[in-house]
Amino acid sequence: GENVEQHPSTLSVQEGDSAVIKCTYSDSASNYFPWYKQELGKRPQLIIDIRSNVGEKKDQRIAVTLNKTAKHFSLHITETQPEDSAVYFCAAKWGGGNKLTFGTGTQLKVEL
Amino acid sequence: DAGVIQSPRHEVTEMGQEVTLRCKPISGHNSLFWYRQTMMRGLELLIYFNNNVPIDDSGMPEDRFSAKMPNASFSTLKIQPSEPRDSAVYFCASSLQTGQNTEAFFGQGTRLTVV
Numbered sequence: 001g002e003n004v005e006q007h008p009s010t011l012s013v014q015e016g017d018s019a020v021i022k023c024t025y026s027d028s029a030s031n032y033f034p035w036y037k038q039e040l041g042k043r044p045q046l047i048i049d050i051r052s053n054v055g056e057k058k059d060q061r062i063a064v065t066l067n068k069t070a071k072h073f074s075l076h077i078t079e080t081q082p083e084d085s086a087v088y089f090c091a092a093k094w095g096g097g098n099k100l101t102f103g104t105g106t107q108l109k110v111e112l
Numbered sequence: 113d114a115g116v117i118q119s120p121r122h123e124v125t126e127m128g129q130e131v132t133l134r135c136k137p138i139s140g141h142n143s144l145f146w147y148r149q150t151m152m153r154g155l156e157l158l159i160y161f162n163n164n165v166p167i168d169d170s171g172m173p174e175d176r177f178s179a180k181m182p183n184a185s186f187s188t189l190k191i192q193p194s195e196p197r198d199s200a201v202y203f204c205a206s207s208l209q210t211g212q213n214t215e216a217f218f219g220q221g222t223r224l225t226v227v
Contacts, residue, residue, distance in 0.1 A: 100145065101157065104154040
């Protein structure tokens with residue numbers, strides 16, 4: 001089955017700096033890669049996603065890149081703000097089904 | 113739409129008791145997922161349904177866990193008998209599977225504590 005590894009498990013940055021979270025996946029047939037943000041005590045919510053026919057996608061301060069050959073994808077947050085502090089999860093979905101496998105999460109802390 | 117609705121929000125029960133978690137997916141969605149979240153293991157997919165049919169239950173930890181989806185608007189996850197190690201937050205999520213990959217929407221979760 002699909003295996004998704006995520007690094008780092010914790011990340012602390014200064015406000016205004018950039019943050020990068022990286023994930024690798026095992027199933028080359030995976031074709032959909034969403035990123036979810038989970039604030040303390042709340043539900044995970046989609047912040048950005050990318051499909052396997054695209055190498056990069058950007059939405060304001062958030063961008064995701066995908067390297068299909070290496071089977072890894074990354075989340076980039078620029079100009080970080082305190083409200084970006086949360087747990088971020090990457091995920092991968094295998095094209096032959098609807099099963100969404102999550103990484104283990106990254107606790108991002110943006111310090112003033 | 114009110115989104116994915118789960119009940120109860122919190123459940124505290126004694127070891128050995130039966131626990132039933134409930135989920136109402138977003139109207140029109142045809143896929144439903146049950147996840148368990150713990151500090152140690154993160155978000156684990158327990159089971160998912162397409163058009164009310166269980167597709168993959170390989171994540172269900174033991175026979176003590178069972179899930180049903182009797183119709184498109186309701187699903188249950190049952191633990192019988194419950195054990196302290198079942199303590200976790202259980203999330204239900206739904207999505208519309210139309211051939212393209214689409215967003216999974218999560219419910220607020222049920223925080224289960226087994227004492």
